[in-house]
Amino acid sequence: MTKKIAVLPGDGIGQEIVAEAVKVIERLKTAYGLDVELEQGLVGGTAYDETGSPLPQETLQLAKDSDAILLGAVGGYKWESLDIAVRPEKGLLGLRAELALFANLRPAILYPQLADASTLKPEVVSGLDIMIVRELTGGIYFGQPRGVRTLDNGEREGYNTLVYRESEISRIAKVAFDIASKRDNRVCSVDKANVLECTELWREVVTKEAQGFSHIELSHMYVDNAAMQLVREPKQFDVMVTTNMFGDILSDCAAMLTGSIGMLPSASLDINSKGMYEPIHGSAPDIAGQNVANPLATILSVAMMLRYSLNDADNATRIEAAVNKVLDNGLRTQDIYSDGMKKVSTSEMGDAVIAAL
Ligand code: IPM
Ligand code: MG
Numbered sequence: 001m002t003k004k005i006a007v008l009p010g011d012g013i014g015q016e017i018v019a020e021a022v023k024v025i026e027r028l029k030t031a032y033g034l035d036v037e038l039e040q041g042l043v044g045g046t047a048y049d050e051t052g053s054p055l056p057q058e059t060l061q062l063a064k065d066s067d068a069i070l071l072g073a074v075g076g077y078k079w080e081s082l083d084i085a086v087r088p089e090k091g092l093l094g095l096r097a098e099l100a101l102f103a104n105l106r107p108a109i110l111y112p113q114l115a116d117a118s119t120l121k122p123e124v125v126s127g128l129d130i131m132i133v134r135e136l137t138g139g140i141y142f143g144q145p146r147g148v149r150t151l152d153n154g155e156r157e158g159y160n161t162l163v164y165r166e167s168e169i170s171r172i173a174k175v176a177f178d179i180a181s182k183r184d185n186r187v188c189s190v191d192k193a194n195v196l197e198c199t200e201l202w203r204e205v206v207t208k209e210a211q212g213f214s215h216i217e218l219s220h221m222y223v224d225n226a227a228m229q230l231v232r233e234p235k236q237f238d239v240m241v242t243t244n245m246f247g248d249i250l251s252d253c254a255a256m257l258t259g260s261i262g263m264l265p266s267a268s269l270d271i272n273s274k275g276m277y278e279p280i281h282g283s284a285p286d287i288a289g290q291n292v293a294n295p296l297a298t299i300l301s302v303a304m305m306l307r308y309s310l311n312d313a314d315n316a317t318r319i320e321a322a323v324n325k326v327l328d329n330g331l332r333t334q335d336i337y338s339d340g341m342k343k344v345s346t347s348e349m350g351d352a353v354i355a356a357l
Pocket of ligand 2: 249
């Protein structure tokens with residue numbers, strides 16, 4: 001049966017990079033019989049400009065009716081002064097919440113061809129392969145109460161709430177254990193249990209959930225130490241599982257170990273593995289519209305989509321092999337460029353991946 005993919009390019013470079021990913025999907029349709037139909041929708045600032053909402057009802061319905069969602073990026077200077085309730089980021093957070101995409105998988109893999117692009121020494125990062133599992137629909141991002149209030153003395157006070165239920169913790173822990181079972185069987189749970197009760201509970205529930213996974217080696221780390229260990233000795237990690245906000249921060253840090261945030265895809269899954277797939281980088285308004293952004297993270301997000309939501313490992317492997325081939329051939333967008341390589345534009349990179357397919 002034909003599967004439906006919602007395509008939501010969003011803002012900034014989202015438009016350009018998603019266009020390349022769509023070309024890749026079209027190629028898989030004609031050359032390898034991939035049976036999908038695509039439907040485009042508005043999200044983020046672009047959606048706000050046209051409809052007054054960063055997540056129009058129509059887009060939400062499209063996302064709900066689809067088997068998977070491909071998203072570019074949201075946000076930009078233009079919308080920064082808007083009320084927080086209608087900022088582009090709310091479009092993304094709304095999709096995550098409305099579709100219950102609680103499990104965010106963020107692999108940080110170093111392509112050997114790009115070892116020089118990392119700011120860390122090659123011996124520290126070569127062979128790096130970490131999977132960060134970030135809880136995506138709870139924690140301080142969504143906790144109530146939240147806001148800014150005025151105190152009796154007239155001073156304003158901002159507040160957010162870090163909150164996790166046992167069920168939210170155990171379901172994300174289980175995802176991490178399942179993923180580690182297909183990798184190196186090691187999970188490091190990251191918390192701040194020395195200070196925050198909520199993450200003390202996190203540690204307790206993760207430990208309890210691990211009892212059902214006797215082959216998994218579970219360790220715990222405070223988030224400050226985890227940030228340090230990620231740059232000190234990143235290869236000690238296999239799977240890391242953590243809260244929404246810690247995962248946001250640590251995944252950017254892990255991404256940079258690999259040389260460029262422009263290379264890394266992500267998957268956000270619900271309990272049935274329906275998912276939204278997006279590059280982990282943002283909308284990069286500073287380079288939007290210049291045809292210089294790296295489309296590979298988005299193209300690799302399509303590979304993740306095929307693997308996790310569309311059950312098509314063959315075509316996923318084809319994409320990954322094609323990306324490896326263009327890197328082998330020395331093609332580089334500016335973010336991963338180094339001397340002696342061939343600098344290409346966004347669309348040239350997309351074309352090269354299609355040729356390699
Ligand atoms: C991410 C981004 C988002 C987040 C923003 C754009 C809301 O930083 O996906 O990591 O904080 O989750
Ligand atoms: Mg982030």
